[in-house]
Amino acid sequence: MDFFKLFEASLPALLAGLVLTLKIISVGIIVAVIIGLVLGIINVGHNKILKLIAKLYIDLVRGTPLLVQVFFIYFGLPSVLNFKLDAMLAGIIAIGINASAYISEIIRAGIKSIDSGQMEAARSLGLPYGVSMRKVILPQAFKRMIPPLVNQFIISLKDTSILSSIGVIELTSSGQIIIASSFKAFQVWIMVGILYFMVIEILTLLSSRLERWVS
Amino acid sequence: MIEVQNLKKSYGIHEVLKDIDLHVKKNEVVCIIGPSGSGKSTLLRCLNGLESATAGSISIEKVELTNKKANINKIRENIGMVFQSFNLFPNLSVLKNITLAPMYIKKLKNGEAEHLALNLLGQVGLREKANVNPDTLSGGQKQRVAIARALAMQPNIMLFDEPTSALDPEMVGEVLNVMKKLAKEGMTMVVVTHEMGFAREVSDRVLFMEDGRIIEEGSPEQIFEKPTQKRTQSFLEKVL
Numbered sequence: 001m002d003f004f005k006l007f008e009a010s011l012p013a014l015l016a017g018l019v020l021t022l023k024i025i026s027v028g029i030i031v032a033v034i035i036g037l038v039l040g041i042i043n044v045g046h047n048k049i050l051k052l053i054a055k056l057y058i059d060l061v062r063g064t065p066l067l068v069q070v071f072f073i074y075f076g077l078p079s080v081l082n083f084k085l086d087a088m089l090a091g092i093i094a095i096g097i098n099a100s101a102y103i104s105e106i107i108r109a110g111i112k113s114i115d116s117g118q119m120e121a122a123r124s125l126g127l128p129y130g131v132s133m134r135k136v137i138l139p140q141a142f143k144r145m146i147p148p149l150v151n152q153f154i155i156s157l158k159d160t161s162i163l164s165s166i167g168v169i170e171l172t173s174s175g176q177i178i179i180a181s182s183f184k185a186f187q188v189w190i191m192v193g194i195l196y197f198m199v200i201e202i203l204t205l206l207s208s209r210l211e212r213w214v215s
Numbered sequence: 216m217i218e219v220q221n222l223k224k225s226y227g228i229h230e231v232l233k234d235i236d237l238h239v240k241k242n243e244v245v246c247i248i249g250p251s252g253s254g255k256s257t258l259l260r261c262l263n264g265l266e267s268a269t270a271g272s273i274s275i276e277k278v279e280l281t282n283k284k285a286n287i288n289k290i291r292e293n294i295g296m297v298f299q300s301f302n303l304f305p306n307l308s309v310l311k312n313i314t315l316a317p318m319y320i321k322k323l324k325n326g327e328a329e330h331l332a333l334n335l336l337g338q339v340g341l342r343e344k345a346n347v348n349p350d351t352l353s354g355g356q357k358q359r360v361a362i363a364r365a366l367a368m369q370p371n372i373m374l375f376d377e378p379t380s381a382l383d384p385e386m387v388g389e390v391l392n393v394m395k396k397l398a399k400e401g402m403t404m405v406v407v408t409h410e411m412g413f414a415r416e417v418s419d420r421v422l423f424m425e426d427g428r429i430i431e432e433g434s435p436e437q438i439f440e441k442p443t444q445k446r447t448q449s450f451l452e453k454v455l
Binding site for chain 2: 115117118120121122123124125126127128131135136138140
């Protein structure tokens with residue numbers, strides 16, 4: 001009985017945290033996909049300088065922990081450049097940049113997986129590279145990118161819990177606050193876990209629908 | 216129409232084409248035969264810039280393709296290419312496969328482009344397949360659609376890269392028939408093929424290639440009846 005009372009009492013705060021988590025991840029993932037698409041296309045292209053910059057970016061992001069990136073963006077940059085950054089905005093930027101490195105690799109691999117004959121056929125008709133990419137290659141590659149993209153989405157969603165460390169009151173942080181006043185760590189972490197789990201289950205379901213729909 | 220001079224192509228230290236000269240006149244049908252790895256396909260792919268030449272020059276209708284400033288897209292509009300593996304776009308319907316380039320490049324309206332595409336599909340006997348997905352077609356049908364797609368840009372030259380090599384034997388005929396019809400209509404064609412019967416019947420000139428060189432060339436009668444080079448003779452003995 002105790003559990004249900006606690007559940008009822010905690011739910012509004014936890015849901016508010018969940019909503020913030022979803023806000024951060026939805027904006028963050030859009031940022032990530034845009035940067036990732038640009039980097040991915042640079043990486044299958046032939047411009048050596050751009051490729052070098054893209055490689056540097058991807059290696060740096062993948063080679064450092066997300067928590068370090070979050071601290072760097074929230075504490076590091078503002079301290080030397082003399083500006084104030086909202087914690088939630090810093091979180092969105094960090095999640096977006098972090099996911100973009102992985103997404104760019106997903107996009108690169110998806111494009112590379114399309115038979116080179118497709119590009120050759122498009123180009124042999126006289127179509128420019130960009131049009132061939134947009135009309136022929138990317139639509140085919142996108143289908144193959146769906147499963148790994150959803151996977152990255154799920155990883156990044158869970159990664160938002162790290163933002164509790166800079167005071168963003170997202171789902172994990174909400175749990176911590178409730179525990180601080182109720183001392184019911186076991187029950188609250190189970191509730192937090194269930195909420196994450198439910199969202200991710202729904203996402204998984206939607207993604208398999210999407211996969212079936214495009215094929 | 217096509218002027219190739221001293222063309223060389225290497226991949227690293229591996230020389231695939233060694234000093235190729237080739238001249239194709241308007242309305243001429245040239246078949247290139249020879250063993251695998253002789254450079255036939257590479258030569259064909261150089262003709263529309265899918266492979267870049269290491270040395271030498273290629274001109275298509277007086278425009279030098281090997282010139283770095285050449286507008287390769289413009290040149291390609293005028294050269295249709297048909298591939299061994301069809302390379303139809305599986306994300307588009309048969310009709311959209313054909314209308315894509317004319318709509319984008321020639322800015323045809325949807326209706327005009329579809330009219331053109333249906334006409335071409337009629338010519339290759341596949342009008343009723345306009346709205347299906349290419350994946351549902353047989354190999355022979357795919358290749359006929361690929362030919363229609365290449366023709367949609369109304370090119371003056373058609374290149375065929377072993378167009379029947381990936382087909383089941385019973386489907387080779389339908390594709391060759393479409394090609395024969397094209398040849399009769401006066402299309403300038405360069406065909407890399409293993410179909411000796413086709414080369415003999417349709418071509419004005421046959422080139423035998425081996426080891427990156429054109430070993431022998433002449434009329435089909437000359438090449439198939441009385442080849443002068445030992446290597447041509449031994450190749451033909453094996454394939455005929």
